[in-house]
Amino acid sequence: MKSTAIVLASRPTGAPGPENFRTEEIEIEAPLDGEVSLRVLYLSLDPYMRGRMSDAKSYAEPVPVGGVMEGETVCEVMQSKNPGFKEGDIVRAMTGWRTHANMDARRVKQVNTYGAPASTALGVLGMPGFTAYGGMKVIGQPKSGETVVVAAASGPVGSLVGQLAMRVGARAVGIAGGRDKCDYVKNELGFDAVVDHRSPDFASELAGLCPKGIDVYFENVGGHVWDAVLPLLNLYARVPVCGLIAQYNGPVIGEQDRLPATVSAILRRSLLLRGFINTEFVPTHYEAFQQELGPLVASGEIKYREDVVDGLENAPEAFIGMLRGSNFGKLLVRVS
Amino acid sequence: MKSTAIVLASRPTGAPGPENFRTEEIEIEAPLDGEVSLRVLYLSLDPYMRGRMSDAKSYAEPVPVGGVMEGETVCEVMQSKNPGFKEGDIVRAMTGWRTHANMDARRVKQVNTYGAPASTALGVLGMPGFTAYGGMKVIGQPKSGETVVVAAASGPVGSLVGQLAMRVGARAVGIAGGRDKCDYVKNELGFDAVVDHRSPDFASELAGLCPKGIDVYFENVGGHVWDAVLPLLNLYARVPVCGLIAQYNGPVIGEQDRLPATVSAILRRSLLLRGFINTEFVPTHYEAFQQELGPLVASGEIKYREDVVDGLENAPEAFIGMLRGSNFGKLLVRVS
Numbered sequence: 001m002k003s004t005a006i007v008l009a010s011r012p013t014g015a016p017g018p019e020n021f022r023t024e025e026i027e028i029e030a031p032l033d034g035e036v037s038l039r040v041l042y043l044s045l046d047p048y049m050r051g052r053m054s055d056a057k058s059y060a061e062p063v064p065v066g067g068v069m070e071g072e073t074v075c076e077v078m079q080s081k082n083p084g085f086k087e088g089d090i091v092r093a094m095t096g097w098r099t100h101a102n103m104d105a106r107r108v109k110q111v112n113t114y115g116a117p118a119s120t121a122l123g124v125l126g127m128p129g130f131t132a133y134g135g136m137k138v139i140g141q142p143k144s145g146e147t148v149v150v151a152a153a154s155g156p157v158g159s160l161v162g163q164l165a166m167r168v169g170a171r172a173v174g175i176a177g178g179r180d181k182c183d184y185v186k187n188e189l190g191f192d193a194v195v196d197h198r199s200p201d202f203a204s205e206l207a208g209l210c211p212k213g214i215d216v217y218f219e220n221v222g223g224h225v226w227d228a229v230l231p232l233l234n235l236y237a238r239v240p241v242c243g244l245i246a247q248y249n250g251p252v253i254g255e256q257d258r259l260p261a262t263v264s265a266i267l268r269r270s271l272l273l274r275g276f277i278n279t280e281f282v283p284t285h286y287e288a289f290q291q292e293l294g295p296l297v298a299s300g301e302i303k304y305r306e307d308v309v310d311g312l313e314n315a316p317e318a319f320i321g322m323l324r325g326s327n328f329g330k331l332l333v334r335v336s
Numbered sequence: 337m338k339s340t341a342i343v344l345a346s347r348p349t350g351a352p353g354p355e356n357f358r359t360e361e362i363e364i365e366a367p368l369d370g371e372v373s374l375r376v377l378y379l380s381l382d383p384y385m386r387g388r389m390s391d392a393k394s395y396a397e398p399v400p401v402g403g404v405m406e407g408e409t410v411c412e413v414m415q416s417k418n419p420g421f422k423e424g425d426i427v428r429a430m431t432g433w434r435t436h437a438n439m440d441a442r443r444v445k446q447v448n449t450y451g452a453p454a455s456t457a458l459g460v461l462g463m464p465g466f467t468a469y470g471g472m473k474v475i476g477q478p479k480s481g482e483t484v485v486v487a488a489a490s491g492p493v494g495s496l497v498g499q500l501a502m503r504v505g506a507r508a509v510g511i512a513g514g515r516d517k518c519d520y521v522k523n524e525l526g527f528d529a530v531v532d533h534r535s536p537d538f539a540s541e542l543a544g545l546c547p548k549g550i551d552v553y554f555e556n557v558g559g560h561v562w563d564a565v566l567p568l569l570n571l572y573a574r575v576p577v578c579g580l581i582a583q584y585n586g587p588v589i590g591e592q593d594r595l596p597a598t599v600s601a602i603l604r605r606s607l608l609l610r611g612f613i614n615t616e617f618v619p620t621h622y623e624a625f626q627q628e629l630g631p632l633v634a635s636g637e638i639k640y641r642e643d644v645v646d647g648l649e650n651a652p653e654a655f656i657g658m659l660r661g662s663n664f665g666k667l668l669v670r671v672s
Contacts (some may be wrong), residue, residue: 051604054671222599259594263558266577266611268387275602326356 001028003007005098006315012053013076017123020068021316022056030101031081036092038075038101038108043312044122045071045319045335047243069097070129070313073335074111074118080152090118092126097315099335114294121178123330124297124304127278128156134281135218135240135290136164137177139274144169146215149206149232153191154181156304156330157242161218162191163302170216173209176224177325179180185327189303227258230265241275250273305329338555339363341404341434342395342651348389351659353360355390357405357652359426364659367438374411374429374437374444379648379669380458381407381655383579405433408463409671410454412446421446428462433651450630459666460633460640461626463614464492469625470617471554471576472500480505485542485568485644487561489521489530492640493578497529497554509545511561511583513661525639539564548616548668554578555609563594566601577611585621614668641665 002025002173009259031037047062055062063070072098077089079097082105085091095101111121123129140161141149147188148165152158153174162172162185174185174194193209195202206228213234219226220243233239265271296302309318309330315333322331338361345358367373388406391398397405413425416432421427429444432439447457459465476497478484484501488494489510489580498508498521510521510530512599521530530540542564549570556579556634569575601607632638643665645654651669658667 056604219599222596226595226599241599243603257592257594259562259598260558262595263555263562263577264599266609267579268392268611270611270613270616271609272611273599273602273607275604275606275608277606280606 001100002026003098003100003313005096006312007064007068008053008065010065010307011055011062014205016053016316018052018264018316018319018320023313026098027067028100028102032079032313033107034110035081035102036085036091036105037079038073038079038080038091038095040073040099040101040312040335041090042074042096042119042122042308043071043097043335044128044334045315045327045331046124046128047320047323049319050323070094071097075101075120075266080105080329090121092121096191097312099312106111112290112294113124113297113298116294118277119306119308119332120297120304122332123306124160124302125294129276129293129304129328130281130286131159131220131242132157132160132218133243133280133293134285135162135276137285139240139272139276140238141220142168142170142216142217143256146170147210147212148171148216148218149173149210149229150218150271151175151197151215151221152325153185153189153194154305154328157219157220157306158218159185159189160190160302165216166192172212173206175221181305181328184305188301188305195226198269207232211235216240226262228239230262233265233269233271237269237271239271239273241273256325261315308330308332308334310334337436338362339364339434339436340648340650341432343404344389344399344401344403345400351481352386352389352652354652354656357591357650362404362434364438366595367415368457369417369443371416371417371438372413372441372444374409374425374431374439375414376409376429376431376435376437376648376671377426378410378412378595379407379433379459380385380409380462380464381658381667381669382464383650383659386659388410394424397583403507405656406430407433408458408610410457411444416441426457428457433648435648446578448626448630449634451634452520452630455642455644455668456633456640459492459642460496460638460669461630464666465496465629466617466622466625467556467578467614468496468500468554469629470614470621471612472497473553473621474617475608475612476552476574478504478506478552481535482506483509483546483548484552484628485509485511485546485550485556485565486554487527487557488528490517490641490664491556491558494554495521495525495640496638497556498525501525501552502528509542509550510556511542517620517664520641524641526640533561545566549573552576562598566598569601569605569607571605572581573605575607575609577609578614617644644668644670646670 052063052211091108092109107272142165148170150158152163154177165172182194195205215234219241263331307327349357388399426447427444462583478501484506486494486497489512508527509529518530531541550568555577643663
């Protein structure tokens with residue numbers, strides 16, 4: 001049997017382009033004892049993958065040049081050599097960008113979405129959702145009456161950050177790019193307010209929407225949103241830092257050094273900044289996340305949006321577009 | 337009765353100079369009911385006072401132009417109109433830079449140094465010591481075998497940070513300026529290692545002294561020490577931020593924007609940065625601080641050093657020098 005796979009052809013400098021990817025056919029053998037043979041249904045495309053394309057020191061090993069692009073998928077079990085799985089089971093696994101794979105069953109998880117579509121296991125009920133949940137539970141800790149600001153608010157992390165904030169009685173202010181996304185955040189997700197980061201008056205509009213300052217800023221975009229947020233952060237504000245999409249494509253050279261102003265604000269307003277990768281909180285919070293959010297997603301109380309691209313061959317283009325913000329909702333590739 | 341006082345003559349731009357201060361004579365009336373009349377023995381000079389000279393938004397109100405410079409002192413009670421205090425009591429109070437003051441007794445604290453000199457109530461057993469203690473207990477949380485780095489290691493905060501680190505079995509690496517201070521940190525305080533930040537090879541020397549990276553960096557100086565520390569911070573490193581002496585004199589304009597590299601490191605290595613003012617932890621930790629450290633200071637197990645200047649009239653010059661790092665130990669003014 002063969003698997004189609006997309007491999008890293010070369011490391012990008014700056015924004016990745018199609019030339020950094022290459023399609024290959026890989027021979028798949030029969031699964032060994034303890035393995036499951038998987039057919040990929042959905043591939044999740046996420047900003048962290050940009051980091052894996054670089055060899056900068058990071059929390060995770062880079063993808064080797066010539067290696068299959070890393071990624072999480074929802075799959076159907078075609079053949080199982082492990083008693084914990086049977087043919088037809090729907091599972092999630094880090095198969096990477098490919099159509100088929102054999103995986104050690106210990107690295108495969110049964111999908112339980114409480115009746116929501118299986119694809120949500122890659123979005124609102126998967127790692128993006130858990131990033132929002134863990135960052136808010138452990139670091140952000142919003143309280144009733146506080147103001148929570150999140151960028152990429154129409155995306156899989158940001159949309160849940162805001163909804164979790166509102167569920168504890170905090171005010172959710174979203175930042176999104178363009179009329180459609182802003183309308184969705186305000187009208188569909190029900191955020192208290194939304195501001196378009198492309199507006200020429202973005203900083204003053206954000207300030208106007210946060211009359212009592214900002215208590216939690218969920219940092220998942222990086223770039224110049226920070227400059228507008230920093231002056232608004234209240235005493236003891238918390239800043240979970242989980243992604244910096246604007247920086248994945250290389251450092252921004254500014255006109256001046258913005259570090260002193262940031263560190264000075266950290267001191268003067270007793271701010272908390274804490275970077276995290278969702279895996280840190282899996283042992284302590286993943287179970288509660290699934291039990292708490294699964295039923296809410298299945299019932300429609302928690303809303304989510306998916307942006308589904310058809311065909312693995314279109315994954316590179318979709319990924320490149322995502323880094324520019326062209327997707328609208330959790331970006332998935334329907335593989336088969 | 338008259339009090340001599342030093343007032344803020346004008347707000348400095350950049351480093352303060354003698355022209356920003358003025359000496360005045362203030363008439364002191366007899367204490368009212370509930371007040372105590374105090375004779376100042378020691379005035380503490382601390383970097384935070386530079387912040388109070390500016391009107392930038394901060395955690396505390398600025399000193400008004402023409403107002404007495406803010407500061408904590410150890411005093412003798414000359415007359416008491418409050419049953420909690422009697423003549424001859426040694427107390428600490430925020431009298432400011434002056435020789436005498438009447439204070440509401442509710443704003444005055446009895447000094448208990450467990451037998452150590454009363455001046456330690458402004459240093460190792462006072463707010464500087466508590467800054468080290470609170471920052472390490474709540475934020476730094478060093479563990480046995482970890483590496484703790486602190487700058488201004490010969491100063492009242494840094495010297496205790498290192499000693500507290502060693503008491504839990506962590507490795508203490510100090511940063512200090514000049515041979516004398518470095519010798520003191522290594523030989524008298526017993527730090528595991530020390531590096532001179534004036535050395536042309538400072539960054540590589542620091543790296544060499546931290547072969548297992550840095551787990552806690554106690555940030556109390558700001559400026560370019562950060563550039564040397566940042567690449568060495570380990571996964572889950574903690575950075576209590578309690579002072580930025582190098583930034584109090586205005587922002588440093590760099591050749592490029594250092595913020596992206598810092599935020600990227602926060603993300604990639606799950607760093608914690610947390611600004612704090614020691615008063616935040618007073619309700620929860622001050623009692624334990626006094627009980628735990630008082631006897632250790634009195635017995636000499638915890639070491640400290642004071643740099644005592646004679647005469648209130650010399651306070652401005654001593655303060656200006658401190659901002660350049662010319663003091664060696666906790667800077668105090670012996671007022672009477």
